[in-house]
Amino acid sequence: MKKKIKIGIIGVGSISNVHIQSYQKIDSVEIAAFCDINEKQLKHMMDKYHVKNGYTSVEEMLDQEELDAVSVCTWNSGHAECSIAALNHGVNVLCEKPMAMNAEEALRMKQAAEKNGKLLMVGLVRRFGDDIQILRDLNQNKFFGDIYYVKSKYLRRSGSPGGWFSDKKRSGGGPLIDLGVHILDMMNYLLDCEEPVSVYGYTFDQIGDQVQIKKNAGYVSSTASSNIYDVEDFAGAVIRFSNNKIAVLETSYNLFIEHDSEGLELYGSEGGAKIDDGITLTNNVCDYMANNRLLIDSKFDFHKAFLKEIQHYINCITDKTECNANADDGIRNMKILDAVYQSAKVGHEVII
Ligand SMILES: NC(=O)c1ccc[n+]([C@@H]2O[C@H](COP(=O)([O-])OP(=O)(O)OC[C@H]3O[C@@H](n4cnc5c(N)ncnc54)[C@H](O)[C@@H]3O)[C@@H](O)[C@H]2O)c1
The missing domain is CATH 3.40.50.720 (NAD(P)-binding Rossmann-like Domain)
Known part of the structure; x- marks a missing residue:
């Protein structure tokens, strides 16, 4: 055996x-x-x-x-x-x-x-989501032509997971490093992991923790809260890549939005796409502007994506499958996140 x-x-x-x-x-x-x-x-x-x-x-x-x-x-x-x-x-x-x-x-x-x-x-579990896999498939089949602009949001109205997540010494930052890294990585992956060259970033800490708010429980840390909340509430960034492609992100733990929202839009020379609770494709068909809703369940499924990620990890170890979320992918994300925090601090664009 x-x-x-x-x-x-x-x-x-x-x-x-x-x-x-x-x-x-x-x-x-x-x-x-x-x-x-x-x-x-x-x-x-x-x-x-x-x-x-x-x-x-x-x-x-x-x-x-x-x-x-x-x-x-x-x-x-x-x-x-x-x-x-x-x-x-x-x-x-x-x-x-x-x-x-x-x-x-x-x-x-x-x-x-x-x-x-x-x-x-x-x-980088979002790489294993059906939504991103479908957009990658469409991109490989040249549906979008040349993708040049991607924007994504991961916004919570009141949603710090508590515990260490809002303690900068243990987390490194707030929603940007926690949630923002997911959407940043999705955009990196769709842009074929180009090297970032500059970042304009901003963070706000205007609201602070809202422990008194009565709400439905979201994702929570198993670690007891420490009453420390010294991270940002909200962050955003414009990231320029070596071939002039642009990625834009917005993310929050606390922001007075109507409701929590997640989504991604991308634009290419031949077509575009929008992920909300499904995928809509936009292009021209015989010189008519067309919107197409994909008739496939593409919503991000947490447990399914994790199983794919862990199975991929095991395949990389046993069969030497090439790893599709390697150290360089992680480092690229971290360089961008460092630059967003740095840009927010100095108040202008940062060259990477
Ligand atoms: N991929 C995703 O979608 C996703 C979702 C949630 C959390 N995360 C990540 O998972 C990690 C853990 O988050 P969580 O929500 O499970 O936090 P958690 O607070 O529930 O659990 C973290 C555990 O790590 C333990 N720990 C801390 N330092 C340790 C050390 N040096 N050695 C051994 N144990 C140690 C703590 O005691 C705690 O039990 C974080 O990095 C978080 O960003 C990823």
Whole structure:
């Protein structure tokens, strides 16, 4: 019988559930150990998933267990440290988004992967969504001609996940680094990962945390809140790429919008597209302006996309499939995010 791939999970909070449940669906995989600095959370997750081996120290887990691969699902401030530790133990890494707190940390992670000859995949899960896969397919089939402008939004009216997410020391920033990285990466992916050359960015912290607001629960961190909210409420950016293509983004935790909204629009020389709760294509048909609604369910499905991401990670390890969310993709995102925060601070465009 073929040996199973032994997996360790580092940071067993909210999102780790989706990693664990995806690994459980793959026959060639065995979840061998959990690690979390919070002993209570560690015990809770070991009981929930019947995992016998638990550690509160990453180094100890890596020394004791013969792991093939890990998922790093800690706070953002733990991503570089835990990923580098695993890579230095000869273990493959799937690190959650954002890749790190900044581009400098992300580069050190890539160096550790290269030095040890191991895979470092970044959890850019939106690449695995049906909506983006369909637009990539249309692009490869030249529907859009040359795509030159993409804009995307990920706006919450009142939606910080709490816990460490609003504590800059552990998160690196607010909605921009948390939600913005998703839409930034989607746009990078659709623009074929061109190199960014300059960024004009802005952030606002006019509202602050709204813990008193009565609302339906959204995504929440499993970490207890610390009353620290020192991140931005709202951020936006205009990003120019080497071939003059432009990406524009807007993202918020707190903003007085009518309702939460997500979406993406792209424009090319031959046609365009809009993602809302489906996909609309725009072009000219026999010199008539036409809008076409695709008759396929393309709405982003969180669990389906995660399963595809985790299956891809395992395929990269076992079959040497080329990784489609690699360290360079993560670093490109981090360089842009660093530049948005820098531009917001200095009040003008920043050259990357
Ligand atoms: N891809 C997505 O759509 C998506 C969605 C949500 C969260 N995330 C990312 O997943 C990561 C975790 O988010 P979450 O919502 O699960 O947070 P969480 O607070 O629920 O869980 C994080 C866990 O990591 C543990 N931890 C922190 N530092 C550690 C360390 N050095 N070693 C071991 N354990 C450590 C904490 O004790 C906590 O239990 C973040 O980077 C976040 O951006 C991604």
